[in-house]
Amino acid sequence: MAEVYTEPFPAASPAGAPPIDAFAREQYGAHGRPMSSGVGAANGGAPMLSVRDVEKMFGSRDSVTRALAGVSFDVGTGEFVGIMGPSGSGKSTLLNCVSTIDTVTSGHILVGGRDITALSRRQLAKFRRDDLGFIFQDSNLLDTLTGFENISLALTIKGAPARSIPGKVNAMATRLGVDAVLQKYPYQMSGGQRQRIAAARAMVTDPKLILADEPTGALDSRSAAVMLEIMEMMNQQLGATIMMVTHDAFAASYTNRVLFIKDGAVFNELRRGDETREAFFARIMEVVAFLGGEAGHVS
Numbered sequence: 484m485a486e487v488y489t490e491p492f493p494a495a496s497p498a499g500a501p502p503i504d505a506f507a508r509e510q511y512g513a514h515g516r517p518m519s520s521g522v523g524a525a526n527g528g529a530p531m532l533s534v535r536d537v538e539k540m541f542g543s544r545d546s547v548t549r550a551l552a553g554v555s556f557d558v559g560t561g562e563f564v565g566i567m568g569p570s571g572s573g574k575s576t577l578l579n580c581v582s583t584i585d586t587v588t589s590g591h592i593l594v595g596g597r598d599i600t601a602l603s604r605r606q607l608a609k610f611r612r613d614d615l616g617f618i619f620q621d622s623n624l625l626d627t628l629t630g631f632e633n634i635s636l637a638l639t640i641k642g643a644p645a646r647s648i649p650g651k652v653n654a655m656a657t658r659l660g661v662d663a664v665l666q667k668y669p670y671q672m673s674g675g676q677r678q679r680i681a682a683a684r685a686m687v688t689d690p691k692l693i694l695a696d697e698p699t700g701a702l703d704s705r706s707a708a709v710m711l712e713i714m715e716m717m718n719q720q721l722g723a724t725i726m727m728v729t730h731d732a733f734a735a736s737y738t739n740r741v742l743f744i745k746d747g748a749v750f751n752e753l754r755r756g757d758e759t760r761e762a763f764f765a766r767i768m769e770v771v772a773f774l775g776g777e778a779g780h781v782s
Contacts, residue, residue, distance in 0.1 A: 537590035568744035616685030675706025
């Protein structure tokens with residue numbers, strides 16, 4: 484069922500956050516309502532992520548569901564890629580396989596040239612700790628830790644020297660506009676602040692790949708726009724390689740490229756190139772309409 488944000492757009496972004504651009508304000512409107520109207524890496528370099536002929540099946544021999552049916556694509560180093568598709572298309576299964584939460588039935592997934600489908604359990608734990616950053620729909624912060632402690636925990640687990648942690652945490656929090664809430668607990672923060680703390684936690688360890696699962700899905704219109712600007716900055720200024728699963732065409736318009744998944748396979752691909760985000764958004768909406776999706780934000 485469609486979930487439309489209704490909180491009015493602010494005149495300005497929260498303190499310390501990037502400005503909300505005119506297109507964001509136009510799309511959400513004065514009352515926060517959106518106004519409807521195997522694939523190579525875009526940068527041509529060595530891919531950070533390579534998915535090769537991945538299949539994922541569930542069920543028994545007598546009743547098999549093929550969630551992924553031979554999916555292949557690359558994500559280049561420093562690329563920001565969106566994954567879209569209707570419910571049940573396989574996009575969440577794909578994210579779970581790339582994140583090693585789930586295993587593939589067949590095929591290969593390479594991150595930084597390393598085949599993660601061949602790793603042992605111990606190697607997978609180290610891979611998730613050192614090479615991946617996660618941004619979830621619900622920030623998944625630890626309620627008993629402050630913002631500073633939530634971010635620093637990622638560095639502690641990775642084994643960073645204790646004396647280096649405060650500087651790294653403060654620097655990342657400042658870049659993402661949440662330095663003012665570092666000493667607050669999650670329940671004392673807004674939803675947008677919690678998501679930006681989660682983004683800082685994902686970035687502070689300098690991972691090879693950031694995986695974002697509906698990162699704006701639980702946010703109001705203002706916070707969603709700020710979070711998308713933050714992710715765009717992480718990609719363009721900090722060099723983060725990001726793969727984001729989303730139902731939201733507006734969120735997808737911030738990416739460099741969108742892959743559409745249908746019936747467990749790559750159905751279509753759109754590259755932004757030199758287009759404005761307005762033009763890219765319009766093309767995304769055309770494909771969403773063709774797939775039978777709903778305009779705007781879909782739960």
